[in-house]
Amino acid sequence: MPDPAHEPPRHPLVDPPPPAAAPRPLRVLVADDNPVVRAGLTALLSGREDIAVVAEAADGRVAVEAARDHRPDVVLLDVRMPGVDGISALPHLVRLATVLMLTYSRESGIVEEALRRGAAGYLVHGEFTAEELVAAVRDVRAGRAHLTPSAATAVLGHLRSNATANDHIPQLGPISGTFTEPLSQLQPSMEELTSGWESARAADRPQPLLSGREAEIMDLIATGMTNQQIAAACFISEKTVKNHINRIFAKLHSTSRAQAAAKWLGVTPGSRRGPG
Secondary structure, eight states: OOOGGGSOOOOTTTSOOOOOOOOOOEEEEEEOSOHHHHHHHHHHHHTSTTEEEEEEESSHHHHHHHHHHHOOSEEEEOSOOSSSOHHHHHHHHTTTSEEEEEESOOOHHHHHHHHHTTOSEEEETTSSOHHHHHHHHHHHHTTOOEEOHHHHHHHHHHHHHHHHHHTSOOOOOOOSOOOOSOOOOOOTTHHHHHHHHHTTSOTTSOOOSOOHHHHHHHHHHHTTOOHHHHHHHHTSOHHHHHHHHHHHHHHHTOSSHHHHHHHHTTOSTTOOOOOO
């Protein structure tokens, strides 16, 4: 066994430097009472080399306990949860980690209260893309706030009301994260669900007379998803899903999900459609 005391010294111009240790991944806790949303967020974030989801929680009390046990860097926190809601848990969580609100709640009073209680950002489902969500998680940890449009509007409205009351206009700094595109790819098994029918939609098939969102929903219908599952995957309401499906049926001249799916996948006569 070589004696370290007698090993020859390293030459800086010949010997390569020792490999640097890989940086510790950013640790995230996902708190949402919807299991589909939790699973989707976990799958999305865990697919990044620099992010690790260390725990999940279905209510505020469990979120606080998980934050104490796992010491995450960032907590993604829903507002409306059974038991202890997100706003109630927020003051306890901000002592343990950076908190980014991720919710359907866009009421100005809730946005203001969340920011007042220490949230580092406020994202409303349907107002950001998957990549923008990942960027927001990284940015809030680095101290850069993120607000989606409706949250930013609530803050601006609050500032304007204060300005009117005090006869002056406060300076509003830049708001990071003006997100406009919907988030629709958080379903954890989306690649598995689509693998069977994606090959059927070959590149030489004509494009359908459906909008981008309608095509996305039609793809999910073809996998057998229910309206509730589609709503969760696309982060929209079930009513909105039903409205899209009604338009899809009209455009595809179909009266059932099975008939629409068959035409969409090109397995029935008359399924070829001109460009839309």
